[in-house]
Amino acid sequence: MRSAYRVETVRAAEAELMARLPGGALMQRAAAGLAAACAGLLGRVSGARVVLLVGSGDNGGDALYAGARLARRGAGVSAVLLGSRAHQGGLAALTTAGGRVADDPFAVVPRADLVLDGITGIGGRGGLRPEAAAVARAARSSQAVVVAVDLPSGVDADTGRVAGEAVRADATVTFGTYKPGLLIDPAREYAGALRLVDIGLALPPVPDVEALQHADVARLLPVPAAESDKYRRGVVGVVAGSARYPGAAVLAVAGALRGGAGAVRYVGPAGEAVLAHYPETLVHGGPPGKAGRVQAWVIGPGLGDTPGVEEVLDSDVPVLVDADGLRPLDPAAVRARSAPTVLTPHAGEAAALLGVAREEVEAARLDAVRELAGRYGATVLLKGSTTLVAAPDADVPVRANPTGTPWLATAGSGDVLSGLAGSLLAAGLRPRDAASVAAYLHGLAARRASRSAPIAAHDVASALPGAWRDVTG
Numbered sequence: 001m002r003s004a005y006r007v008e009t010v011r012a013a014e015a016e017l018m019a020r021l022p023g024g025a026l027m028q029r030a031a032a033g034l035a036a037a038c039a040g041l042l043g044r045v046s047g048a049r050v051v052l053l054v055g056s057g058d059n060g061g062d063a064l065y066a067g068a069r070l071a072r073r074g075a076g077v078s079a080v081l082l083g084s085r086a087h088q089g090g091l092a093a094l095t096t097a098g099g100r101v102a103d104d105p106f107a108v109v110p111r112a113d114l115v116l117d118g119i120t121g122i123g124g125r126g127g128l129r130p131e132a133a134a135v136a137r138a139a140r141s142s143q144a145v146v147v148a149v150d151l152p153s154g155v156d157a158d159t160g161r162v163a164g165e166a167v168r169a170d171a172t173v174t175f176g177t178y179k180p181g182l183l184i185d186p187a188r189e190y191a192g193a194l195r196l197v198d199i200g201l202a203l204p205p206v207p208d209v210e211a212l213q214h215a216d217v218a219r220l221l222p223v224p225a226a227e228s229d230k231y232r233r234g235v236v237g238v239v240a241g242s243a244r245y246p247g248a249a250v251l252a253v254a255g256a257l258r259g260g261a262g263a264v265r266y267v268g269p270a271g272e273a274v275l276a277h278y279p280e281t282l283v284h285g286g287p288p289g290k291a292g293r294v295q296a297w298v299i300g301p302g303l304g305d306t307p308g309v310e311e312v313l314d315s316d317v318p319v320l321v322d323a324d325g326l327r328p329l330d331p332a333a334v335r336a337r338s339a340p341t342v343l344t345p346h347a348g349e350a351a352a353l354l355g356v357a358r359e360e361v362e363a364a365r366l367d368a369v370r371e372l373a374g375r376y377g378a379t380v381l382l383k384g385s386t387t388l389v390a391a392p393d394a395d396v397p398v399r400a401n402p403t404g405t406p407w408l409a410t411a412g413s414g415d416v417l418s419g420l421a422g423s424l425l426a427a428g429l430r431p432r433d434a435a436s437v438a439a440y441l442h443g444l445a446a447r448r449a450s451r452s453a454p455i456a457a458h459d460v461a462s463a464l465p466g467a468w469r470d471v472t473g
């Protein structure tokens with residue numbers, strides 16, 4: 001599990017540790033880890049051209065000390081000073097090691113092998129200032145590997161917001177713990193590959209944000225026991241599709257069949273289309289209440305105006321509401337339920353539920369998902385390139401999904417996801433686990449199916465068993 005803590009918590013842990021260590025020890029730990037990561041990326045340090053972008057604070061100090069270490073190993077290191085001041089100890093260490101201060105950033109950055117971004121870290125506010133922004137752009141358009149120190153400068157550590165310009169890094173070396181912004185878009189995509197350097201911070205047991213990894217997902221996946229039959233493995237009911245959108249029903253069932261439930265019960269007008277693709281589905285043409293027992297419901301994909309949401313919400317089993325099912329959703333009705341509810345909006349649907357503009361949700365995804373989960377008393381999965389899952393209880397960490405790919409932005413892929421998550425719910429996973437495990441497998445399946453080429457939603461569904469094996473294998 002990757003854990004991320006807000007700046008306030010990081011600062012408190014830093015102060016507590018600094019009080020017990022000699023002055024400067026933490027920065028030396030950070031710089032040593034940073035220099036080692038840069039050496040790894042460079043391959044050969046001796047003779048390499050390294051440019052440090054140095055801001056006013058300790059983030060610049062880290063870059064300067066790391067630069068000094070690389071200079072001692074034979075790299076040619078230049079520092080571009082972009083702040084109102086520069087870390088004096090770091091500057092002295094760099095010059096003593098043979099590094100120099102560059103007068104003209106645009107003379108050194110285009111020729112660099114590696115650019116180290118130490119403009120701002122957790123003390124940065126807002127996007128880059130104009131001078132820093134111009135240098136960051138030059139770094140991006142050069143051939144250099146761009147490595148961010150702690151965070152890409154210009155991104156918000158706590159929320160993942162990017163207000164203005166920010167450094168686009170190939171890799172980010174972060175200290176002590178991940179920060180929420182490193183796991184959440186839009187900031188996440190500025191960070192590149194993440195590397196964590198342990199500097200000995202003692203952090204509280206519960207993080208603010210976390211990201212599952214293969215081993216976590218493997219532990220959560222349902223495994224049928226020898227005595228399991230299809231009913232004991234769970235039956236998921238899917239209320240989806242309409243005369244106009246029969247395909248949504250087929251795709252939701254496709255996801256549900258790969259999610260670990262023992263059987264999928266389809267309820268709605270697209271039974272023929274569903275059976276043509278998946279003869280193993282139990283099809284029911286009447287209302288959900290008459291369809292027979294299920295352990296979880298999925299309602300919404302391609303539903304159009306077909307009624308049924310209220311009836312399904314009246315049931316005493318977990319319910320996942322997606323797409324068209326989200327439109328008529330009343331917070332009081334959801335909060336009054338006796339069993340858990342999972343909502344799976346994309347940014348537009350989340351904006352409609354919150355009564356704000358879509359852009360507002362996209363810029364502040366963490367706030368939006370928490371607000372929705374609190375308002376509805378539900379687990380909320382907010383779709384996006386880093387899908388977020390929030391529990392109704394604000395003290396429970398939000399999960400950020402690390403496996404997403406832009407190729408998943410294709411019609412019908414959300415239908416597969418809701419079927420999959422509903423199936424995991426029926427198989428007994430807790431709502432937050434079902435939603436975050438589904439997002440993880442769905443992203444992985446898309447990557448498997450795509451391998452950098454366009455894919456259709458049914459390709460994602462077909463790749464789910466392979467993704468499952470990747471995780472458990």
Ligand SMILES: NC(=O)C1=CN([C@@H]2O[C@H](COP(=O)(O)OP(=O)(O)OC[C@H]3O[C@@H](n4cnc5c(N)ncnc54)[C@H](OP(=O)(O)O)[C@@H]3O)[C@@H](O)[C@H]2O)[C@@H](O)CC1
Pocket residue numbers: 010011013014026027030055056057058059060061062083084085119120121122123124125126127128129132149150151154175176199201
């Ligand atoms: N926590 C830990 O455990 C450890 C932390 N460590 C390191 O310390 C870092 C935090 O250092 P920090 O507190 O000095 O803040 P930091 O991010 O360097 O910048 C603050 C200064 O930048 C400026 N500035 C602000 N906004 C700006 C903008 N948009 N664009 C341009 N400039 C901007 C502003 O100064 P101004 O120029 O306004 O005078 C402000 O004062 C942390 O990220 C990690 O790298 C490690 O060494 C060891 C362990």
Ligand SMILES: [K+]
Pocket residue numbers: 059117118119120121148149150151152153
């Ligand atoms: K930085």
